Amino acid sequence: MKQQLEAIKLAAVEAINTASDEKAIEEIRVKYLGKKGELTAILKQMGSLSPEERPVMGQLVNEAKQSVEELIAEKKAELSAAATLQKLKDETIDITMPAKTAKVGKIHPLNSVLDDMIDIFQSMGFDVVDGPEVETDYYNFECLNVPADHPARDMQDTFYLGENLLLRTQTSAAQIRTMETRKPPIRVICPGRVYRADEVDATHSPVFHQIEGLVVDKGITMCDLKGVLEQFAHEIYGKDTKVKFRPSFFPFTEPSVEVDVSCSECGGKGCRVCKGSGWIEILGAGMVHPSVLKCCGIDPEEYSGFAFGIGLDRLTTTRYKISDIRLLFENDKRFLEQF
Numbered sequence: 021m022k023q024q025l026e027a028i029k030l031a032a033v034e035a036i037n038t039a040s041d042e043k044a045i046e047e048i049r050v051k052y053l054g055k056k057g058e059l060t061a062i063l064k065q066m067g068s069l070s071p072e073e074r075p076v077m078g079q080l081v082n083e084a085k086q087s088v089e090e091l092i093a094e095k096k097a098e099l100s101a102a103a104t105l106q107k108l109k110d111e112t113i114d115i116t117m118p119a120k121t122a123k124v125g126k127i128h129p130l131n132s133v134l135d136d137m138i139d140i141f142q143s144m145g146f147d148v149v150d151g152p153e154v155e156t157d158y159y160n161f162e163c164l165n166v167p168a169d170h171p172a173r174d175m176q177d178t179f180y181l182g183e184n185l186l187l188r189t190q191t192s193a194a195q196i197r198t199m200e201t202r203k204p205p206i207r208v209i210c211p212g213r214v215y216r217a218d219e220v221d222a223t224h225s226p227v228f229h230q231i232e233g234l235v236v237d238k239g240i241t242m243c244d245l246k247g248v249l250e251q252f253a254h255e256i257y258g259k260d261t262k263v264k265f266r267p268s269f270f271p272f273t274e275p276s277v278e279v280d281v282s283c284s285e286c287g288g289k290g291c292r293v294c295k296g297s298g299w300i301e302i303l304g305a306g307m308v309h310p311s312v313l314k315c316c317g318i319d320p321e322e323y324s325g326f327a328f329g330i331g332l333d334r335l336t337t338t339r340y341k342i343s344d345i346r347l348l349f350e351n352d353k354r355f356l357e358q359f
């Protein structure tokens with residue numbers, strides 16, 4: 021039994037010395053000192069010894085147990101200190117490392133041009149209003165004096181969602197909603213998305229952006245229209261930009277104009293951007309048609325107004341010299357990060 025005890029003790033000491041972590045030490049403790057452990061088992065065999073041998077053997081076993089316990093405690097302390105040291109080492113922060121730069125989002129070029137436009141119009145006393153992108157035929161066409169047989173109603177131009185429901189083709193629809201809910205004096209702009217069943221290419225997209233403007237009050241004339249739009253063009257393109265009003269036609273305005281600005285790329289000499297003409301068209305406008313005022317319950321004998329619709333996408337591509345309108349909608353980060 022003595023030899024057996026020696027062998028167990030030797031094996032335990034060997035195991036403790038080679039244990040590499042706290043988990044291994046715990047396994048050793050259970051193996052030798054646990055309830056079913058090898059040293060405990062030896063104590064249980066004491067009954068087979070003679071009464072003289074029993075206390076001698078008992079003492080030896082207890083001594084062995086005690087020294088194994090001590091060794092285990094020592095090793096445990098040693099391993100735990102080493103583990104703490106390792107952890108500290110692993111978690112050391114190298115303050116000389118370069119910091120990670122946080123990526124900050126950019127303002128989309130369409131939004132930054134829109135923000136500038138809103139600033140300009142707000143400084144002239146305009147409110148910003150919103151209108152729905154899903155519209156009825158009434159707001160998008162009928163009340164805007166677009167007769168039922170007008171080509172703009174053709175399925176090729178308009179995305180219909182139902183017989184009377186469509187994706188608005190122009191922010192002009194917001195004019196009607198505004199005149200229905202506000203009393204003159206009215207001075208609003210309505211920026212937003214519009215939709216047309218156009219083929220996609222470098223200058224066309226089935227979704228694009230307009231900013232509608234509407235002014236209604238007593239005594240509003242074409243001079244007010246010219247003053248406001250000239251001021252706007254000068255603020256957006258610079259004081260030296262020339263502004264040209266050309267007669268045009270829109271069903272909801274009479275008279276109607278289209279407004280061109282001198283090409284900012286070539287200064288009016290003619291280039292690829294302005295297709296050689298020296299001018300770039302930026303908006304349509306006119307005096308609100310009396311039928312439109314009437315349709316909204318405003319007396320055209322008492323009130324008059326002007327309206328305009330500016331294309332935001334063209335303004336953005338010319339300002340930033342973006343060659344393809346599709347870039348504005350693809351949301352490619354490599355493109356957007358440049359602004």
Ligand code: DAH
Nearest residue numbers: 190192304305306327328329
């Ligand atoms: N709605 C027109 C279009 O999409 C633009 C426009 C022209 C708006 C004249 C107006 C306006 O308010 O008076 O082409």
